Amino acid sequence: MEDKEDNKTVFGDAEQMTYHDGVLEGSTVYDGESGSGYKSSGISGHKRTASSDRRLTSQVSQLQYNNNRVALDRSITGVVDLLDQLQSENKQRPLFYPTSATPSSMLNSKKAHLALIRKNSMKTAMKQPEDESVSGDSEELEDNHLKILKLNIKLDHNSHFSNLDKSAIAQILDDKITQVSKHLLSIKERIDDTSSKVFVTGDLNSGKSTFCNALLRRKVLPEDQQPCTTVFCEVVDSRENNGIEEVHAVPIGVEYDIKNETTYEIFTLKDLERLVGECDKYSILKVYVTDKRAVQDSLLRNGVVDIALIDAPGLNLDSYQTTEVFSRQEEIDLVVFVLSAENQFTLSAKEFIAAAANEKNLIFIVVNRFDSIKDKQKCMNRVLEQVQQLSPETYKDASQFVHFVSSNAIVDGLPDDDDDGNGNGSGEGSSHDRDNEPHPDFDHLEESLRNFVLKKRAYSKLQPAKTYLINLFDDIEELSSINQKLYLNDKTEMSKKLDEISPIYEESLVQSVKINEKIEAIIEETSHDVYSNTKESIYKTLNTVGDHPVVTYPGILHLPEYVFDTQEAIKKNILDSVNEAEQYARRQTSNAVENINTLAKDILKDDYKDEKIFRDDFMFTRRKDSLTRQIEAPLSVFDFIDPSLEGFLASLGFTKKTTDQVTIWKNSAMSIGVFALSRAMSTGRVVHNVFQYGSFFSLRTLQYLAIPVIIGVGVVGINYLVSDIPNALPRKLALKIKYQVQEMDYPHQNSERIAKECRKVLKYPARDVQSAFQSCLDKHYVEREKLLKDIKGCDVASAFFGKLLKKAVDQRNLISSLDLETPQL
Numbered sequence: 004m005e006d007k008e009d010n011k012t013v014f015g016d017a018e019q020m021t022y023h024d025g026v027l028e029g030s031t032v033y034d035g036e037s038g039s040g041y042k043s044s045g046i047s048g049h050k051r052t053a054s055s056d057r058r059l060t061s062q063v064s065q066l067q068y069n070n071n072r073v074a075l076d077r078s079i080t081g082v083v084d085l086l087d088q089l090q091s092e093n094k095q096r097p098l099f100y101p102t103s104a105t106p107s108s109m110l111n112s113k114k115a116h117l118a119l120i121r122k123n124s125m126k127t128a129m130k131q132p133e134d135e136s137v138s139g140d141s142e143e144l145e146d147n148h149l150k151i152l153k154l155n156i157k158l159d160h161n162s163h164f165s166n167l168d169k170s171a172i173a174q175i176l177d178d179k180i181t182q183v184s185k186h187l188l189s190i191k192e193r194i195d196d197t198s199s200k201v202f203v204t205g206d207l208n209s210g211k212s213t214f215c216n217a218l219l220r221r222k223v224l225p226e227d228q229q230p231c232t233t234v235f236c237e238v239v240d241s242r243e244n245n246g247i248e249e250v251h252a253v254p255i256g257v258e259y260d261i262k263n264e265t266t267y268e269i270f271t272l273k274d275l276e277r278l279v280g281e282c283d284k285y286s287i288l289k290v291y292v293t294d295k296r297a298v299q300d301s302l303l304r305n306g307v308v309d310i311a312l313i314d315a316p317g318l319n320l321d322s323y324q325t326t327e328v329f330s331r332q333e334e335i336d337l338v339v340f341v342l343s344a345e346n347q348f349t350l351s352a353k354e355f356i357a358a359a360a361n362e363k364n365l366i367f368i369v370v371n372r373f374d375s376i377k378d379k380q381k382c383m384n385r386v387l388e389q390v391q392q393l394s395p396e397t398y399k400d401a402s403q404f405v406h407f408v409s410s411n412a413i414v415d416g417l418p419d420d421d422d423d424g425n426g427n428g429s430g431e432g433s434s435h436d437r438d439n440e441p442h443p444d445f446d447h448l449e450e451s452l453r454n455f456v457l458k459k460r461a462y463s464k465l466q467p468a469k470t471y472l473i474n475l476f477d478d479i480e481e482l483s484s485i486n487q488k489l490y491l492n493d494k495t496e497m498s499k500k501l502d503e504i505s506p507i508y509e510e511s512l513v514q515s516v517k518i519n520e521k522i523e524a525i526i527e528e529t530s531h532d533v534y535s536n537t538k539e540s541i542y543k544t545l546n547t548v549g550d551h552p553v554v555t556y557p558g559i560l561h562l563p564e565y566v567f568d569t570q571e572a573i574k575k576n577i578l579d580s581v582n583e584a585e586q587y588a589r590r591q592t593s594n595a596v597e598n599i600n601t602l603a604k605d606i607l608k609d610d611y612k613d614e615k616i617f618r619d620d621f622m623f624t625r626r627k628d629s630l631t632r633q634i635e636a637p638l639s640v641f642d643f644i645d646p647s648l649e650g651f652l653a654s655l656g657f658t659k660k661t662t663d664q665v666t667i668w669k670n671s672a673m674s675i676g677v678f679a680l681s682r683a684m685s686t687g688r689v690v691h692n693v694f695q696y697g698s699f700f701s702l703r704t705l706q707y708l709a710i711p712v713i714i715g716v717g718v719v720g721i722n723y724l725v726s727d728i729p730n731a732l733p734r735k736l737a738l739k740i741k742y743q744v745q746e747m748d749y750p751h752q753n754s755e756r757i758a759k760e761c762r763k764v765l766k767y768p769a770r771d772v773q774s775a776f777q778s779c780l781d782k783h784y785v786e787r788e789k790l791l792k793d794i795k796g797c798d799v800a801s802a803f804f805g806k807l808l809k810k811a812v813d814q815r816n817l818i819s820s821l822d823l824e825t826p827q828l
């Protein structure tokens with residue numbers, strides 16, 4: 004895009020140069036053949052030299068003008084791009100905009116040193132004189148020395164600029180940048196435009212129309228018009244209108260567009276006299292005329308810049324406003340004020356000159372009808388004195404800007420425009436005649452005017468652009484440097500903070516892992532302890548419960564109840580042991596919860612709040628009577644008896660000692676028996692032995708003896724067995740239940756259940772601690788991430804402003820070095 008633009012300007016440049024070379028060649032030809040060419044032999048050598056000098060100056064200035072124009076053009080394209088970047092940066096990260104409240108409010112803040120830097124830089128930064136008319140901004144913020152990017156924010160006494168939301172300022176700045184970019188493009192358009200407009204105004208009847216005709220060397224504009232004239236006449240070279248001489252009358256309220264015929268009515272030049280009298284119909288008359296003079300003499304088409312002459316209506320009360328507004332239009336490069344030498348400056352004339360002088364800096368004052376003044380010196384003194392007051396700048400260079408002439412003297416020698424519709428031949432001839440008559444004052448005026456328009460147009464067109472650009476670069480520079488410093492400062496502070504919080508974060512990370520391990524250990528330990536305690540407690544009960552009668556024996560008659568009650572009692576004992584184990588588990592769990600909370604509080608301090616109250620009574624609330632249902636031991640008769648010799652002997656009244664001896668005896672008898680049996684079997688004399696023993700008691704004797712013995716022993720035995728039921732039953736039942744309970748894996752399952760519940764319950768505080776740690780970590784993490792992101796943002800932003808600053812400085816220097824003054828030959 005930029006390249007294309009550059010090429011275009013370079014191309015344009017080359018074109019201009021070629022054009023100039025042509026003129027240069029042409030001028031050589033003219034010089035060489037001047038005698039035989041279009042000019043009469045009456046032209047003096049001095050005049051020829053002056054003419055070629057003028058041409059050379061034009062060419063040099065044109066070249067320089069174009070170079071400067073191209074540089075400014077590029078710079079405008081560049082700065083529009085910079086503004087674009089600034090705008091999008093401002094959208095992403097609202098710019099810091101220096102405000103009146105900044106220094107005092109900043110002095111107490113971390114950014115205090117920045118405020119001081121800024122203050123100092125303000126003192127040292129020497130700015131170019133302001134071009135108020137270009138920047139066009141009123142003074143709103145006293146201490147802010149931005150010129151172009153100054154924001155128009157009205158402050159009342161109570162409110163502070165700093166109170167405005169940062170994004171609100173960003174929005175205002177955004178609008179401002181858009182506005183400035185637009186203005187830059189109109190400046191670019193203006194400097195690219197080679198046409199120049201000379202605006203002629205003054206009091207009624209001061210001779211404005213006559214003066215314009217004199218400049219054109221042709222009676223184009225009607226003279227002696229009625230005071231009602233409010234229409235503007237713009238005289239333009241006919242080449243703008245395909246070489247056709249005609250008048251385009253633009254009705255009031257319509258915007259003129261030469262390509263659109265509905266925006267104007269076409270008339271001939273002869274109709275002009277009538278048209279200027281039609282006060283309320285047309286706003287402007289575009290008068291296209293062909294300038295028949297040579298390029299170096301023509302004002303409208305002089306080969307350097309195209310001049311349009313505007314004959315404005317007189318400054319009466321009705322038209323003052325329009326004229327004033329018109330003269331302020333951007334395309335007006337020069338204002339010529341025509342004053343009648345016989346008259347004083349009127350009040351509106353004074354106002355107009357003062358206003359125009361403000362706007363355009365310089366104004367040409369033509370004191371016309373000087374021929375009718377007798378005491379010319381006195382008149383000159385009077386006028387100059389007034390000019391000095393109205394526009395000191397104009398007065399300083401009065402010989403160039405204030406002229407005393409008689410326009411009608413020039414016009415009088417010209418043929419009537421009616422005679423020559425096409426303006427060939429005879430027009431040229433008449434210009435010879437005119438050239439022969441010396442009009443040194445008017446020549447000087449023309450020369451000054453030409454000089455001004457041709458040589459100093461850089462001042463009127465390029466200078467405002469240059470001033471505007473320099474001011475704008477200064478502003479960008481200032482904003483960039485403040486923002487860059489702020490971002491760098493922010494970065495330093497954030498890095499410091501990051502250094503502070505990073506170890507904290509890492510430490511908490513380590514702590515979190517550690518505490519999790521510790522909590523896990525507590526949970527494991529507790530559940531393990533609870534498990535083994537439960538198992539131990541159940542086994543202890545199982546092993547001991549049958550040792551003693553658990554319920555009172557109600558006698559043989561209530562045996563079934565006894566059995567049932569015993570069974571229930573044993574079960575109850577087992578359940579009690581389980582309950583006890585649960586109670587123990589509750590205590591242990593409570594302790595563990597306490598330990599976990601203490602651990603967390605020690606490290607997390609206020610970040611951990613154990614608001615939940617631990618209710619151990621909520622543990623083991625599920626019914627666990629499954630044991631009762633599952634253990635239904637089928638009883639056999641053997642469950643009621645548990646015969647033992649010891650018990651039997653004891654029941655017979657033997658002492659403990661005897662029973663012990665019996666035990667020994669029983670054991671040795673058994674061993675003898677076993678010995679004898681084994682011997683008998685090994686020797687094969689079993690039968691013989693049986694016979695031997697058998698012969699000790701005869702079969703009969705045995706028969707007689709056996710019955711009462713058996714009965715006796717049976718009675719004693721039954722008696723023993725029955726009386727032993729209270730001992731045997733609990734033991735047998737307990738044993739049976741024990742086996743069943745073991746078969747069911749009851750001790751393990753219950754221990755597991757209780758341990759599981761403990762573990763489950765302990766998970767809650769563990770999770771709480773974990774999440775407290777996590778949120779603590781998250782907090783650090785988020786803070787850290789935000790800092791990292793912000794630091795990155797600061798890096799990007801400071802780099803951006805650094806680059807912007809450099810570009811602005813480079814461009815500013817380049818533009819400052821442009822010399823818009825044209826060389827004087």
Ligand SMILES: Nc1nc2c(ncn2[C@@H]2O[C@H](COP(=O)(O)OP(=O)(O)O)[C@@H](O)[C@H]2O)c(=O)[nH]1
Binds near residue numbers: 211213225227409411
């Ligand atoms: N004596 C004298 N009369 C002039 C001069 N210039 C213009 N006039 C006359 O002043 C009158 C008004 O001129 P005009 O150009 O119509 O003034 P405008 O109203 O300012 O356009 C005409 O009669 C001109 O002939 C001059 O230099 N000397």
Ligand SMILES: [Mg+2]
Binds near residue numbers: 211225226228
């Ligand atoms: Mg007039």
